[in-house]
């Protein structure tokens with residue numbers, strides 16, 4: 122089978138994020154809507170007979186390679202499948218980190234999907250998703266590659282077909298820790314659970330937004346600015362915020378007016394991830 126050289130790891134947005142409660146293990150019950158966007162990191166894999174797993178990336182100076190979700194994912198698959206060889210992995214990092222657009226989780230998912238194909242370890246998508254959730258609650262949605270309504274701690278996924286709008290994503294230069302947001306005493310945790318049909322009719326919100334905006338003036342500033350142009354919210358636990366547009370030109374026009382101390386990009390919503398499209402083309 123002819124696989125490509127570069128494997129995409131797309132970002133996601135949480136179009137809404139509701140927190141319904143806290144479980145005894147500290148994890149939170151959520152209802153959230155995931156859609157991919159066509160902004161991606163890219164990974165390249167060179168297979169080796171030697172068992173070593175090596176990551177080449179500018180990120181190595183910021184995230185210790187042993188903490189990098191890419192190497193953690195590769196190690197997990199290698200151990201699970203009892204694979205004898207190794208890989209050199211090259212990462213092109215384009216996505217902002219700690220922004221709530223899921224770059225780390227997506228990198229992990231792409232590593233699992235790509236190495237499973239290249240190493241011919243033969244795991245099913247369900248098995249890969251089960252491995253992936255050990256690395257992060259967001260990893261399975263990237264492995265399955267379909268826009269989805271998520272419940273539980275984010276692992277119960279129902280695929281959904283959504284309008285593929287354009288988003289202006291603002292990337293405030295602050296790193297928000299997901300663990301810190303979820304452990305904050307003031308985080309609202311009591312949004313009632315609703316059916317998907319009801320949620321689709323309601324206006325959408327992110328229950329982490331007020332807390333994160335209070336703690337990070339750059340996030341509040343981005344939201345105050347963007348909301349003048351389009352319905353806007355934060356994604357995940359922040360710091361990125363996004364405004365929805367029907368029309369790409371309109372989104373680009375607003376981007377061109379962004380105050381100089383903010384930065385961002387325009388991307389299109391996708392119901393199928395570029396990673397899964399690529400795998401489907403091979404089969």
Ligand SMILES: C[C@@](CO)(OP(=O)(O)O)[C@H](O)COP(=O)(O)OP(=O)(O)OC[C@H]1O[C@@H](n2ccc(N)nc2=O)[C@H](O)[C@@H]1O
Pocket residue numbers: 135138147148149150151153220221222223226256257258259260273274275299300303304356357358359
């Ligand atoms: C809440 C979301 C929405 O997409 O936030 P973002 O990370 O994307 O901003 C994700 O589900 C996050 O997924 P992910 O980033 O993979 O989370 P994990 O590594 O599993 O967990 C990071 C920390 O967040 C908290 N956490 C995460 C998920 C959840 N349902 N309840 C939690 O309380 C836990 O304290 C955990 O220690």
Ligand SMILES: Nc1ncnc2c1ncn2[C@@H]1O[C@H](COP(=O)(O)OP(=O)(O)O)[C@@H](O)[C@H]1O
Pocket residue numbers: 184188189190191217218219220221222223224225226227228229299357359
């Ligand atoms: N390959 C990776 N890409 C990005 N972040 C990574 C990676 N591996 C580990 N991390 C760690 O995970 C943290 C959260 O990453 P990221 O997925 O970008 O944020 P978020 O979950 O908020 O979207 C980073 O700050 C970094 O310390």
